[in-house]
Each structure stands twice: as structure tokens, then as C-alpha cells.
Amino acid sequence: MAQNIGIKPVSGMARTLYRTMGLIIASGIMALALIGPASAKTGVVLAITLEPPHLDPTAGAPAAIDEVVYANLFEGLTRIDALGQVKPGLAERWVIEDDGLTYRFILRKGVTFHDGASLDSSDVKFSFDRAVAEGSENAQKGLFSAIETIETPDPQTVVIKLTRKEGLFLWNLGWGDAVIVDPASAETNKTNPVGTGPYKLDNWTRGDSIRLVRSSNYWGQKPAMDSVTFKIIADPSAQVTALLAGDVDVVPNIGAPESVAQFEADPRFVVTQGTTEGETLLAMNERRPLLQDVRVRKAIQHAIDRQALIDGAMFGFGTPIGSHFAPHNPAYTDLTEATPYDPEKAKDLLAQAGVAPGTKLVMKLPPPTYARRGGEIVAAQLKAVGFDVEQIPVDWGQWVSEVFKGDHDFDLTIVSHTEPLDIGIYARDDYYFGYDNPAFKTLMSKIDTVSDPAGRNTLYKEAQRMLADDAANAFLFQLAKVTVQRKDLKGLWQNAPIQANDMTGARWE
Amino acid sequence: MRLLMSGSKSGGHLPQLWVGGALTAIVLITALVAGFWTPYPADQQSIIDRLQGPSMAHWLGTDLYGRDILSRIMGGAQTALWVGMAAIGVGLAGGLPLGLAAAMNRNGLIDTAIARGSDLIFAFPALLTAVLIAAIHGPGMINVIVAVGIFNIAVFARVVRGAALSIMARPFLQAAIAIGRPWPSIALVHLLPNIAGVVAVQATVQFAAAILAEAALSYLGLGIKPPDPSWGKMLADAQTLLYLSPMQAILPGLAIVWTVLGLNLLGDGLRDALDPKLRSLRAV
Numbered sequence: 001m002a003q004n005i006g007i008k009p010v011s012g013m014a015r016t017l018y019r020t021m022g023l024i025i026a027s028g029i030m031a032l033a034l035i036g037p038a039s040a041k042t043g044v045v046l047a048i049t050l051e052p053p054h055l056d057p058t059a060g061a062p063a064a065i066d067e068v069v070y071a072n073l074f075e076g077l078t079r080i081d082a083l084g085q086v087k088p089g090l091a092e093r094w095v096i097e098d099d100g101l102t103y104r105f106i107l108r109k110g111v112t113f114h115d116g117a118s119l120d121s122s123d124v125k126f127s128f129d130r131a132v133a134e135g136s137e138n139a140q141k142g143l144f145s146a147i148e149t150i151e152t153p154d155p156q157t158v159v160i161k162l163t164r165k166e167g168l169f170l171w172n173l174g175w176g177d178a179v180i181v182d183p184a185s186a187e188t189n190k191t192n193p194v195g196t197g198p199y200k201l202d203n204w205t206r207g208d209s210i211r212l213v214r215s216s217n218y219w220g221q222k223p224a225m226d227s228v229t230f231k232i233i234a235d236p237s238a239q240v241t242a243l244l245a246g247d248v249d250v251v252p253n254i255g256a257p258e259s260v261a262q263f264e265a266d267p268r269f270v271v272t273q274g275t276t277e278g279e280t281l282l283a284m285n286e287r288r289p290l291l292q293d294v295r296v297r298k299a300i301q302h303a304i305d306r307q308a309l310i311d312g313a314m315f316g317f318g319t320p321i322g323s324h325f326a327p328h329n330p331a332y333t334d335l336t337e338a339t340p341y342d343p344e345k346a347k348d349l350l351a352q353a354g355v356a357p358g359t360k361l362v363m364k365l366p367p368p369t370y371a372r373r374g375g376e377i378v379a380a381q382l383k384a385v386g387f388d389v390e391q392i393p394v395d396w397g398q399w400v401s402e403v404f405k406g407d408h409d410f411d412l413t414i415v416s417h418t419e420p421l422d423i424g425i426y427a428r429d430d431y432y433f434g435y436d437n438p439a440f441k442t443l444m445s446k447i448d449t450v451s452d453p454a455g456r457n458t459l460y461k462e463a464q465r466m467l468a469d470d471a472a473n474a475f476l477f478q479l480a481k482v483t484v485q486r487k488d489l490k491g492l493w494q495n496a497p498i499q500a501n502d503m504t505g506a507r508w509e
Numbered sequence: 510m511r512l513l514m515s516g517s518k519s520g521g522h523l524p525q526l527w528v529g530g531a532l533t534a535i536v537l538i539t540a541l542v543a544g545f546w547t548p549y550p551a552d553q554q555s556i557i558d559r560l561q562g563p564s565m566a567h568w569l570g571t572d573l574y575g576r577d578i579l580s581r582i583m584g585g586a587q588t589a590l591w592v593g594m595a596a597i598g599v600g601l602a603g604g605l606p607l608g609l610a611a612a613m614n615r616n617g618l619i620d621t622a623i624a625r626g627s628d629l630i631f632a633f634p635a636l637l638t639a640v641l642i643a644a645i646h647g648p649g650m651i652n653v654i655v656a657v658g659i660f661n662i663a664v665f666a667r668v669v670r671g672a673a674l675s676i677m678a679r680p681f682l683q684a685a686i687a688i689g690r691p692w693p694s695i696a697l698v699h700l701l702p703n704i705a706g707v708v709a710v711q712a713t714v715q716f717a718a719a720i721l722a723e724a725a726l727s728y729l730g731l732g733i734k735p736p737d738p739s740w741g742k743m744l745a746d747a748q749t750l751l752y753l754s755p756m757q758a759i760l761p762g763l764a765i766v767w768t769v770l771g772l773n774l775l776g777d778g779l780r781d782a783l784d785p786k787l788r789s790l791r792a793v
Contacts, residue, residue: 237748256749308556380554
């Protein structure tokens, strides 16, 4: 297979040596980092790991969509800020009637879409009606489930009546799935997104990058950056070299936590660590007879040493969790002590359940570091209690079609659920891990009707405990958001309270 | 084995034969030893001991998961040799009979079919074919062997045909044909022993290529499944660790260089030892 590489052989030995070296080099096993010159910049380049399948946040679940368009290109009535608080968005202000069921939103004046169409209350009604309509692709229809009627008494006013008190209604309207779109462009937003945000789409080179430029007719404060470019770099080591080479200015969520030490030592960069909404799970397919047995699921949870997993896979970045809830949330209760690492207990439980040593489990692992590396460690930990785990690396497309949808052909998988406050997925019918507990569903619908925060928090804690007691999945750790950025780049989010790369405040100093 | 006997040059004049042979022998011995003993089980993790340098406990240090690198290099040698031998086995099992059949049916229907078939396989770069097969059937050792083996069938068929044709032109074989010896007897008694040298040389070269292909596929995540040790997988894992622990990349890299260099030297040495005139037949 080797070609003559064009060096006149001096001897048989040298010839072979050259050919061998040629082969090795040609195998592409070397990586070179080149340091590029810095220059005065008016734009910013981010590296994102996944390319969004399209750019309409109201028509799909992938976080990659929101990570490009949220706050930059599309806006909702409310918005979630860097601290996770609800702030006015396209609604300048709002009034909640005493019954707690009627919300009156006053829209901002002079808001236009990128194509020049102006925003009025009918666009809001259209957007929400479209989100829940038959055949809607909206991934979070539950956000709108409490809405009874939407009225538009005048172009600046939207009155929404709810069927039940919804404590999180204003928060829900701040999601990317609830952004306001224009009827004229709604159907083409996937490829040609038209929003009200400070940036509009300039160019999308598939597989390479998405470039946004400042919109001239933005209603609010003009952002400092005149362009925002999202470069799609899936490979963690390529992200590192792109940063070192100056090709990108920031990696909001670095794929290789081991590279942090290198950037901390480099004066050109700063590293920040924040929290995310990403509960990382070892999800178990409860359609499988073996995993229907709560003793087996508990044994799997007890077999896992969370801290070793965080250290080994994430270089210490991450917080152990004992249920499906983010530790920074006020309603969080720490249940890691209730399900500690205890291999002996795991073995006992498996013996009780009659699971023979050497029982096979198939674990499908999507591309992120937490999954592939976590899988390697989890497989070894499960082997220690008697399972024989086959690790199958899959790409995201395969993961969605084989694990998340379709026949749910898996026993175990590792995935991070990055939507905020998404414990409700355990109440869904036929969700991918197949957890089915009527008591939990009742609890979730009860939470929806409680609007006082303390009461809600109590119920959320009860829900967390229920999932931990049931070992609905094995709960591993909360994903950290580790950002590496140029030192002179300011105004980025440290935490990720919602799936977003809000670049409206970004600036060079 | 006439040609082998007639090798006139003594080993002393062929340093590559001895150097290559020694390098290869060490890999072979390592793989054999790994079959029943490694310092630690190759997949035994100890997270707190991860990314350590060489020590008395771990002679070559530990990897990302605290696994013993020496054990994994040894296990990787086993993996590499299994894949290499199996890929050569597949190549010989298919290529030898096809090549002989093609030679004896020169320019006939069988010969043309085999020639066009191998043209088709050669039309795609070998590694690309292997990536395609591995991508369709998923990662795993068997799929790697099949992926690399299919290409080898074409390589061996072509080499065997060429070598056999040159032998068939010789008087002793013309005589055998003239006195009406049956074809199977001609193939087994006259052809096979005379082309064995060429095939052996080709096998060492393809062996090296198969090991590189396994490393490349595993590097891309299409080869050996975790947690089984593979040099290519070790390199892939080391990629982001270059700054923290360069040994993670250097050690498996050296193992690959060592093995491939050894096999290539051995191949060259064998060829010169067997017959310098066969040099033109080498189709690498």
C-alpha cells in the first residue's frame, strides 16, 4: 500500500526506514499547533461541538440549535439571563391578575423582524398556537400546556388565560422553544431564520461554521460585536489546537477537561468553571425484563463510584448527584448519600434478584467525553460487581434513532440531560428509558398546580426522592461548564442556566 | 522449496534480515507472553493512580484510567498480531487459489474475472474500504479482520498469478505440462513451492500494513472495541493528553514503529535472501 515516496534509496535498510516513516506519518498520527498573530477584533469566534440540524428553536429538541440562536437571533416574551433569572424580553412588562390565571403582557414598541416586518400581538398568538398545533415539531409542548386562551385586544397587548396556576409560566416563556416568530417566515426558519434578535444569519457553511452579523434594525441596545461566528469543531483535541492557533476566541464548553491545566498556565487565556443544567445519567432501559427489577437497578447505582467517575472522565469537573436535579437549584436535595458507592451491597442485591455473574449488558455511548470516557469507567465498575458490559460507541444520529427513538435498542446509555428543570421527563409516556410510575405522574401534575415556591420545592424534593428510591436511572454527576476564552474577551456567561451562548453582552477589552 | 534452498547470499550480508527478524521476534514473544501473563490485567482500572509516570509498580506508568501501560502495550501486541495473522490468513485462503487458477487459465474467463475483481478492490484505497466496512458493520475485531482481509485477497491473488506465470514459462514446467500431469498436481507440486518465497515476502509486508490498518481504524474508533487494548486506540486516547503526559502517545507510537519497521525490514531481508531477481515482483 505504500507508494515509493521519491527518496533514492541508499541501502535496503534506509529504504525500508524511509518507507516505514512515510507510512506512519501518512497515517496522520501527528498534530501540530501553530500560534497565529492576534489583531484588533470586532467579531468573536466560538467553537461549538455539535452542528445544529437546523436553526428553528421551535421545531426541534437539539441543544445545538439554542446554543446558536437563543438571545442572539430569536427572542421570546421573557428571557433567561446569565444567573437564570426571568427578565423582560419582547414583553416590556406584564401584569398577573389576582386569580393567578390571567397574564397581561405589554409588548415593546418598534420591534421588527430581520426582514423588516414589525412585531405585534398577533405574532405572539401565532407563535404559541403554532407550537401546540397538530403536527407541530415543538419539542417542549408542555411549556404551553396550561394555556387556555390567547387574546390580542390591541397590537401591543397579549392576554393569556391559564387553565391552572403555573408557577413557572414566565420562566417557561423564556425558553428557546417559546420564541416569537413571524407568520411570513415561520416555515423557512429552519434554513433562513428570521427573528427579532440583535444578530441575523449571514452565512451557514454546512459542516464548518455559522456566521451571524449585527442586525441594523434591532430595537434594543446595539451589541458590541459586529459578528458572531460559531465554528463547528467536534473533536476535543481540535478545539484545543484551534484555541492555541487563535482560530477561535472561546470554547464555551471545552470537550477535553484535561487541557484546562495547559490553558491556565497560558497568559493569553482564562478558564472559568460554572454550572449547567446537565444531569448526566447512566440511563437504563426499563423495557428490558432484567432492568425492570428495581433491585437490579439499585445494584447498578450502588456499583458506581461517582467521584472516581468525575475524576477519571472529567478531571474533577462535575458534582455528584443522587437524583435528576441540578445542585444549584433551591429545590435540590442531596441524595448521593442515600445511594452511595457500595459494591458489596450491589452484589447482594444482584444475588437476591438471581442475576448470574457474567450477565451481559449493552451500553451505547454517544460521542461526548463524559459518555465515552464515563462508559469506560462505568463498564469497569459494573464488571467489578459481576456484569459483562459491552461498550458500543455510536454517533449522535445513531443514538437518536436506536436509543432515543425507534426500538429503544439498548440496555444502558450515558447521556447528559441539559434542559433546565426537566424532572418531568420521568412522567412522560414511553420516554426512551421507559420509566413508568403512576405515583410520579400524579406528583408531577400536582406540582403544576402549586404556585407558591416553598410548596413547589417540597414537592420537587419528594419527586427527587422517589426517583432515587426507584433507581429510575443511575444518577452520575452534574456536568460542569468549563469555558476557555481569550483573556481580553468579556461579557460571557459563566453558568448555563439554559441552553444558550448569549453573545449580546460580549465585548473585547 | 527450491528457491529457498538456492538462496546463495549468507545472512551476514543481510543486516535488515537479522534486525527485522529480531525486532519482529521480540513483538512475537511479547504477544505470546501477554497470552498468559501481563503485570496487571490489561483492563484493570485504578482512577486514583491515573496518568502516573514510570515506577516500580508500573514500569511504563499508567493511563487515563489508571491502567498499567505495559500491560496494555503487551495486550496491544497480541491484538495487533491477531489482526495481522488473521488478515493474512484471509488473504492467503482467498488469494492463493484465485491467483493459481488465474495463472493456469491465462487470459481465459476465470483469469479475466479475477483480474477485474481485484482491479475493483484496488480502485479504492485500502484504508477507505476498511473504514467503509467498519462503519457499516460497526467496530470489533472480526470486522477489522474482514475489512483488512478483503484487500489482502486481491493483493495475494495478483502476486500469486504473476509469480506463477513466470514459473510456468520455465522449461521444467513446460515439460510437466507436456507430459500431461494433471493441473492440481502441477499447482501443488511445481507451482506452490516455487512461489512460496514471493508469497512469504508479500505476507510480511501485508502483515505490517494490516497492523497499521488496525491501529488506524482503532484510532478512528472503528476498530477494536473498548476496553480491549489496541495501540491505535491508545494513541487516540492520548491525543488530548499530549500536554499532561506525552508518554501516553509516545509509547504506543513506538510500539507501532517498532513492529512495522521490523516487519518491513524482515520483508526486505527475506526478499534479498530468497532471490534478488524477484525484486521487481514486489507490489507494495
